[in-house]
Amino acid sequence: MNFYALLFLIAGLGLIGWLTARARAARFDRGVHRRLHSLPSQHGWYVAMWTVLPALLFLAIWNLVSPGLVREAVLQAPAAAQLSDFDFERDAVLAEARHIAEDPSADGDPLARQLAPAMGAARARYGWIGSGVAILLAFAGGAFAFTRVRAGFRARTRVERGVMMILLVASLIAILTTLGIFLSLLWESLRFFSAVPPGDFLFGTHWSPQVIDAVHPGQSLGAVPLFWGTFFIGAVIAMIVAIPFGLMSAIYLTQYAPPHVRAWMKPMLETLAGVPTVVYGYFAALTVAPAVRDLAVMLGMPFASSESALAAGLVMGVMIIPFVSSMADDSIAAVPTAMRDGSLAMGATTSETISRVLLPAALPGVVAGVLLAVSRAIGETMIVVMAASGAANITLNPFESATTVTKQIVDLLTGEAEFDSPKTLAAFALGLTLFVITLLLNVVALRVVKRYREAYE
Amino acid sequence: MSKPPANRPAAQEVPDRAPTDWKTQSMQKRIRRRYAAERRFRLLGFAAVVLSAAFLAFLLATMVTNGWRGFLRTDVALTIDFPAARLPVTPAQLGTAGADLALSGAGLEDAVKNAAVAQFGPGGDALVADSAWLRVRDALKHDPTMLDRKVTLHVPASTELDQAHGGDGSPEMAAAAARLEKAGALSTSLNTAFLSESDSTDPVAVGIWGALKGSLLTMAVTFLIAFPVGVLSAIYLEEYAPRNRWTDLIEVSINNLAAVPSIIFGLLGLAVFLGTWELGGRTIGPLLPRSAALVGGLTLALMIMPVIVIASRNAIKAVPPSIRDAALGIGASQIQVVFHHVLPLAMPGIMTGTIIGMARALGETAPLLLIGMRAFIVTPPQGFTDPATVLPVQIFLWSDEVSRGFIEKTSAAIIVLLVFLLAMNGLAIYLRNKFETRW
Numbered sequence: 001m002n003f004y005a006l007l008f009l010i011a012g013l014g015l016i017g018w019l020t021a022r023a024r025a026a027r028f029d030r031g032v033h034r035r036l037h038s039l040p041s042q043h044g045w046y047v048a049m050w051t052v053l054p055a056l057l058f059l060a061i062w063n064l065v066s067p068g069l070v071r072e073a074v075l076q077a078p079a080a081a082q083l084s085d086f087d088f089e090r091d092a093v094l095a096e097a098r099h100i101a102e103d104p105s106a107d108g109d110p111l112a113r114q115l116a117p118a119m120g121a122a123r124a125r126y127g128w129i130g131s132g133v134a135i136l137l138a139f140a141g142g143a144f145a146f147t148r149v150r151a152g153f154r155a156r157t158r159v160e161r162g163v164m165m166i167l168l169v170a171s172l173i174a175i176l177t178t179l180g181i182f183l184s185l186l187w188e189s190l191r192f193f194s195a196v197p198p199g200d201f202l203f204g205t206h207w208s209p210q211v212i213d214a215v216h217p218g219q220s221l222g223a224v225p226l227f228w229g230t231f232f233i234g235a236v237i238a239m240i241v242a243i244p245f246g247l248m249s250a251i252y253l254t255q256y257a258p259p260h261v262r263a264w265m266k267p268m269l270e271t272l273a274g275v276p277t278v279v280y281g282y283f284a285a286l287t288v289a290p291a292v293r294d295l296a297v298m299l300g301m302p303f304a305s306s307e308s309a310l311a312a313g314l315v316m317g318v319m320i321i322p323f324v325s326s327m328a329d330d331s332i333a334a335v336p337t338a339m340r341d342g343s344l345a346m347g348a349t350t351s352e353t354i355s356r357v358l359l360p361a362a363l364p365g366v367v368a369g370v371l372l373a374v375s376r377a378i379g380e381t382m383i384v385v386m387a388a389s390g391a392a393n394i395t396l397n398p399f400e401s402a403t404t405v406t407k408q409i410v411d412l413l414t415g416e417a418e419f420d421s422p423k424t425l426a427a428f429a430l431g432l433t434l435f436v437i438t439l440l441l442n443v444v445a446l447r448v449v450k451r452y453r454e455a456y457e
Numbered sequence: 458m459s460k461p462p463a464n465r466p467a468a469q470e471v472p473d474r475a476p477t478d479w480k481t482q483s484m485q486k487r488i489r490r491r492y493a494a495e496r497r498f499r500l501l502g503f504a505a506v507v508l509s510a511a512f513l514a515f516l517l518a519t520m521v522t523n524g525w526r527g528f529l530r531t532d533v534a535l536t537i538d539f540p541a542a543r544l545p546v547t548p549a550q551l552g553t554a555g556a557d558l559a560l561s562g563a564g565l566e567d568a569v570k571n572a573a574v575a576q577f578g579p580g581g582d583a584l585v586a587d588s589a590w591l592r593v594r595d596a597l598k599h600d601p602t603m604l605d606r607k608v609t610l611h612v613p614a615s616t617e618l619d620q621a622h623g624g625d626g627s628p629e630m631a632a633a634a635a636r637l638e639k640a641g642a643l644s645t646s647l648n649t650a651f652l653s654e655s656d657s658t659d660p661v662a663v664g665i666w667g668a669l670k671g672s673l674l675t676m677a678v679t680f681l682i683a684f685p686v687g688v689l690s691a692i693y694l695e696e697y698a699p700r701n702r703w704t705d706l707i708e709v710s711i712n713n714l715a716a717v718p719s720i721i722f723g724l725l726g727l728a729v730f731l732g733t734w735e736l737g738g739r740t741i742g743p744l745l746p747r748s749a750a751l752v753g754g755l756t757l758a759l760m761i762m763p764v765i766v767i768a769s770r771n772a773i774k775a776v777p778p779s780i781r782d783a784a785l786g787i788g789a790s791q792i793q794v795v796f797h798h799v800l801p802l803a804m805p806g807i808m809t810g811t812i813i814g815m816a817r818a819l820g821e822t823a824p825l826l827l828i829g830m831r832a833f834i835v836t837p838p839q840g841f842t843d844p845a846t847v848l849p850v851q852i853f854l855w856s857d858e859v860s861r862g863f864i865e866k867t868s869a870a871i872i873v874l875l876v877f878l879l880a881m882n883g884l885a886i887y888l889r890n891k892f893e894t895r896w
Contacts, residue, residue, distance in 0.1 A: 171690030178710040184728035252502025276820025351498035379718020381823035
């Protein structure tokens with residue numbers, strides 16, 4: 001049965017359960033129980049929950065299990081004896097068979113064509129079993145709950161306990177996601193490090209994943225040039241742009257700007273943060289990179305790259321400006337007004353107050369903001385994918401090309417390599433490194449902010 | 458801040474000194490210098506803001522100047538002599554359902570090219586787009602009697618001619634464009650196909666509908682998952698969670714997830730949703746179909762969930778406790794307090810945060826590249842499990858194309874994306890201003 005139709009059916013059953021239970025509860029004999037514990041609608045919710053939740057839970061599990069069962073059934077078919085023993089080939093044929101079973105006009109491998117009827121039959125069988133059990137569960141759950149709907153039944157307590165469980169499960173998803181990120185990165189990285197020694201990866205200075213030596217894959221997978229490129233573009237060039245601009249705009253907007261200017265300028269800065277990174281990337285590649293190359297040629301570097309570190313870093317810096325600005329804004333606003341007023345009362349000019357009193361007092365917050373900005377810059381992907389080069393160089397010259405971790409992750413995973421090669425697994429190892437570094441930056445920054453806030457409270 | 462008096466430096470003997478004379482020349486000079494420094498500092502701040510604004514303006518202006526021509530199309534008036542072309546179809550055939558098939562097999566494409574060569578001389582076929590015959594086909598289907606006469610149709614110009622007409626083509630094409638212009642054979646009209654067609658290899662025939670539909674489907678999945686889960690977990694954390702190690706762990710993971718680079722979510726989606734799993738010794742293929750809106754939406758949902766949770770928590774926190782107390786006081790249960798009173802009052806703030814999160818998801822590219830939503834999609838996806846691409850990825854793919862015609866199409870697609878994002882952000886600001894309550 002169609003999946004959406006099934007969902008609709010279950011939801012419909014839930015609605016029927018809700019309506020009948022509410023109607024039944026509404027006609028309770030109030031003679032004996034003058035005051036009912038629960039409202040009729042709460043009885044309705046109780047029945048609806050019992051109707052819908054077990055069926056949905058079963059469907060979720062069934063959707064995970066049934067492909068395996070279908071596969072088992074197809075492998076029992078006589079034609080399946082001709083299937084190759086290699087998992088990869090066998091899976092490809094089975095996938096094709098499934099495709100043909102869905103759409104008989106599709107063409108494919110003759111073996112897949114032979115298997116298609118068995119595949120179609122097995123899918124239909126397990127599909128019907130799944131739908132049948134789900135509907136049965138919905139009926140059984142609803143009937144069970146309906147028999148319990150009585151005047152003295154404490155439906156409200158039950159429903160509230162159920163809602164509580166749902167809330168708890170929803171908030172656990174955040175932990176599960178974090179755990180999922182960490183474990184999946186760790187798992188693939190461990191597989192990578194079983195082929196490539198971690199020392200080679202972390203301290204090797206030669207990166208050329210296109211040619212990987214089968215015996216010593218670590219020799220061409222040294223990630224130091226990537227780390228350097230990431231640091232150079234994200235933490236040096238981008239910050240040289242973002243820190244002065246972000247800080248000075250925050251100072252101007254909080255200390256100098258008249259309210260109507262601020263009312264226009266602040267949303268404008270926020271718009272800068274709302275522009276998608278792919279647009280920045282396109283802008284960097286189309287407009288900034290050629291300009292930077294021309295500049296380099298003018299400065300006497302005739303073979304300057306059009307994929308320079310400078311172009312990507314500059315645009316990235318502009319992207320980070322609103323981020324630095326809003327963090328600086330917050331931490332300057334957190335400095336007690338008494339300090340500012342005291343300095344002004346002593347006869348200091350506004351700029352002297354800002355640079356000698358406000359900024360030193362706000363410094364921890366500003367530093368934390370810069371750390372967060374760096375963490376965002378080194379995780380930024382599209383700008384470097386579109387504007388930086390893939391050549392791994394360790395260079396101090398901003399006009400030369402440099403590559404970053406994120407750019408390499410995209411390059412490694414969008415190629416045509418199979419999933420298990422060291423080349424694709426390297427992307428996960430790079431991802432793990434990136435995740436750990438951004439996490440550390442984040443934890444340090446949040447701690448600094450927290451301690452600093454306490455200092456003034 | 459008060460220190461015990463013992464630690465205070467002893468009061469110093471102030472030597473007898475004449476009061477500072479602010480009128481002396483050196484003092485005046487010093488004050489002038491300080492005021493100049495003040496003005497410089499202020500100017501520096503102003504310059505920082507103005508330069509940021511200028512950058513934004515420059516970026517938008519670049520996109521608009523590059524992209525506005527993407528919404529226009531150049532048509533060539535082409536005279537086709539259908540009786541001379543001797544197409545093996547009859548007008549009666551064109552009224553039937555098999556008209557497309559009959560015309561495709563009838564060599565209509567060659568007939569159009571031949572007509573162009575006949576009208577514009579050798580090389581004339583390079584002036585009309587490869588897809589021009591499709592327009593002719595539709596015209597024929599609309600009016601089958603045209604098969605018996607000579608008609609002039611407006612067909613799309615080729616990319617080169619289109620570029621030249623915009624003043625940005627090769628010299629020979631520019632000459633051809635000028636010649637045609639003089640003959641009155643060129644016309645410019647609104648390129649409605651750009652909004653209704655999908656990806657193609659020919660820049661004059663591309664459209665963004667396929668990518669836009671993919672984006673809408675992806676956003677639907679993202680919203681359906683991230684919004685309920687985000688709001689429910691915010692309610693739990695704000696209203697119910699006991700203060701203990703578990704809830705601290707949840708809070709820390711949410712705050713950290715908000716700062717995890719988006720590409721990491723792509724790796725997560727790739728490993729978890731598209732990886733190969735084993736369950737009881739059986740391999741289960743990818744949990745979700747590759748390149749589908751479903752898997753993209755799920756990945757983005759995990760990405761923006763922390764944004765929604767944080768915004769919702771702030772909105773719920775802003776509802777004054779007196780409202781909860783009043784509801785509890787007249788006998789509402791905890792759940793009733795939250796769902797009948799707190800949540801409706803917090804809704805504007807929650808919606809604002811959700812819209813901002815959705816705008817972020819709409820502009821996101823990197824994680825979707827990793828989960829394979831970068832395929833060449835010619836037919837718009839029909840459902841959540843069909844291969845799809847999204848608008849930002851389409852922009853990325855077009856930006857990689859060599860043909861110059863794609864530059865204006867890329868910029869035009871960027872304009873569409875920015876219009877959507879600005880509309881969403883504007884809506885968020887409007888909601889915030891309209892429903893913001895100061896308690």
